[in-house]
Amino acid sequence: AELDTQLPTNPKLVLETRKRRRIILLSALGGAGAGAAAAWVLVAPAAVVAAVLAVLTVAGALERTRSTTALEGGDRNIEGIGTDPSSRDLKELLAQVKGMGRADEIRVIGPIARDEKDTAWTAVVQTPIPHKKVLAKHEEIAGKFDVAASQLRLTPIKTSEARTRIWCADEDPLTGPPVMSPLIGRTEPFDIWREPVFLGTSTYGAPVEFSPVNKAGMLTAGESGSGKSVADDQLLCAVALDPHAQMWLVDAKMVELEAYRDVAHEYLGRPDREAFKAMVQRLTDEKDRRLEAMARAGVNRITGDNWRRFKAPFILFHVDEIQMFTVGEKNGEVTEPLGRLASQCRAVGIYISVATQYPKNEVVNTFLRANLTVRLGLRCEGTTASNIALGDGMAGRGFNCSSFTPEQRGAAFLKGERGDPVQLRTGYLEKPDEGEQGEHHVRDIVKAAVELRARAGTLPTGDNRPEVRLLEAMIAIVEASGQRNLHTTEHLLPALAQRLPETEGWGPEDLAAALPENTRTSKNVRAFSDTEGREMSRPGYRLAELKAARERL
Incomplete structure (x- = not known):
């Protein structure tokens, strides 16, 4: 019964102890039996019983002490460290890790607190x-x-290479309620030059911040599902709230960065390698101008x-899902120019x-x-x-992203x-999918950013804005046709794809969604139909409507 509690954790030692006790019992009975007959005759039957009991008592006490020492000594298996370990527990568990040394070679310096x-x-x-x-x-x-690995932190003691500070949390600090971003509800401007960007909280509960200023890139x-996009939103939203900073955004998934479109100075919303290379070249030209x-x-x-003196506002160039542009590239046509840009942009206020x-x-x-x-x-698959x-x-x-769990x-x-590296849990910004309930924190922050930029006169108005380039391309196509009206949408889209490669594959709905609000289509555009072989009325855009939309921008 005494050993039953140790059976699940140390079965080998329990079985050996029980075998040893059986041998002792049989030996004691055999030794006592040799003199049993003589004692029976010379003394009394009670003497035999007393002798046997005396032998068993002494042998049992010695064996119990021995087995208890073995079970509680270096071979014991403690069920976890607990929340209030003793120095002995700590040393013995560390000694069970291969290569850490024996328990008597490990010292606990000072109290465990x-x-x-x-x-x-x-x-x-x-x-x-x-x-x-x-x-x-x-x-x-x-x-x-x-x-959990995330509950344990091992940090060096600067004054001794042989000493380590152990911090072990009672609960996993990487689970539980989300860490809400401090940008939620913010309406005042953010100064990216002077304010650090909040990324999350460390396992110790302290805020983790960084500044992108005078750094090359990140x-x-x-x-998928690790929280990567929400982590990037911490930086994107901070830059959006700086009314003087520029955002150059590349959204290879076409839906991830849509919420930032109104404050983006340049926006590429399709995995178009040629358009991406052209965008990198424009940013390289701006870098060279600044230098x-x-x-x-x-x-x-x-x-x-001094950024105003050089007309050099902070620029964030953010690329979501870079693999859409780099996989299958030839002779480093994408990574080489981007790498060169990153190598030189540290001092010029551009962050990749x-x-x-x-x-x-x-x-x-x-x-x-x-x-x-x-x-x-964030969570990755494998150590590579x-x-x-x-x-x-x-x-x-010990800094292994593949150790993170989906929870x-x-x-x-x-x-x-x-x-x-510092272990942390990134800040959270709610972005419900269509039809889901809840606040959309990113859109609310971007709405505040639009108002800040409108007051500062810094809303994107350059000719490189996607909607401006789209409208000007459409206007050029109509005017080149010599007609007052557009050729209809079915004629427009192929011509548009030749001028703007990012529009290749668009349908009428894609075109309508990409144009600024209040750009009206017309169902009464007269144009020649290739499919019908005659002039017909088809949905399209009138030249006057397109020019009016361009003037509003």
């Missing part, structure tokens, strides 16, 4: 192996502690104080942000990754993908230009 928020326990241990090797055993240690990587102006003035950096759900070498090659110096890695997201060897050092939405590692 609760943290300030009383949500975790902390301890400092000194081990026979250096901290970097302890860190590589992060997941094994978490397994012995019977906690790679956001995470498989030349800075060189003439003897200035080596665009800042929040690239996101992908396929972190692979053929998607983001080494040259481009080397120039995206900030990394945000994790290392591409965070940097070579990071998974082996840990928004769980990520942020790797800055210096230091180790």
Whole structure:
């Protein structure tokens, strides 16, 4: 009965202990039986019983002490570390991790205490192996502690290579209610030059922020459903609320960035490689203009104080799902120009942000990754993908994005230009699908951004806006035809695809959706129909209506 409680956790030792006790019992009975007859005759029957009981009592006590020591010693299997471990528990569990050393070689420095928020326990241990090797055993240690890997943090002690600070949370900090973004409900301007961008909260509950100013760029990587798009919204919404910042957006999925269209200075909403290359070239030209102006003035950096002087507002160039443009490229036609741009844009107020759900070498090659110096890695499939997201060897050092579970939405590692990655849970912004209930935080923020830019006179009005280029292309096609009216939509779309490659494959509904509001179609456009072989009335756009829409912009 005493050993039954140990059977599930240490069956081998229990069975050996029971076998040993059977041997002791039989030996005691055999030894006592040899003198039983003589004792019966010389003393009394009671003496035999007393002798046997005495032998069994002594042997049983010795065996019980021995087995208890074995069960509670180095071979015992503690069911998790718990929330209030002893120094002995901690040393013995660490000793069960291969390569950590024996329990008597591990020291617990000072008391094991609760943290300030009383949500975790902390301890400092000194081990026979250096901290970097302890860190590589992060997941094994978490397994012995019977906690999620995200509940455990192992950090170095600067004054000793052999010491490690352990922080172990009572509950998984990467689950539970979402971390709401502080941008929700904000209506005042954001200053991207001086305000840090909130990304989320660390496992310790502290805010995690970063600044894109004077940095080359960021790679956001995470498989579908990991929370990658919501993580990117933290930066996008912050830049949108800066009325002087420009947003150049590339939406390869065609639906992910639609909410930002009203504040985008340039917008590519289709996976068109040629149009993307042209957009990168325009941004490269702007980078060169800024560098030349800075060189003439003897200035080596665009800042929040001098950007007006050089007409160089902060530019965020964000590409969602970069793999749509890089996979199958020839001779680096996409990644080489983008990588060169990122390598030179640090000082000129341009920031490159690239996101992908396929972190692979053929998607983001080494040259481009080397120039995206900030990394945000969400849940990935496998250590190879994790290392591409965070940097070579990071998974082996305990920073493994593939360890995140589907329940840990928004769980990520942020790797800055210096230091180790920080584990965090990214901020949350609600974006309900059509028909779903709830606030649409991104649209509300963009609406506030439109009002801020309207007051500041910085709403996108340049000729590079998608709707402007679309209208001007349509007007040019109609005027070139020599007719007062359009050839009808069926004639317009093929001609439009030749002028604007991003419109290839559009139907009438796509065209109507891309035009500014109040651009009316007409059902009474007279034009020759190739299919009918005669002039007929067909839906289309009148030239006067198109010109009026252009003037409103």
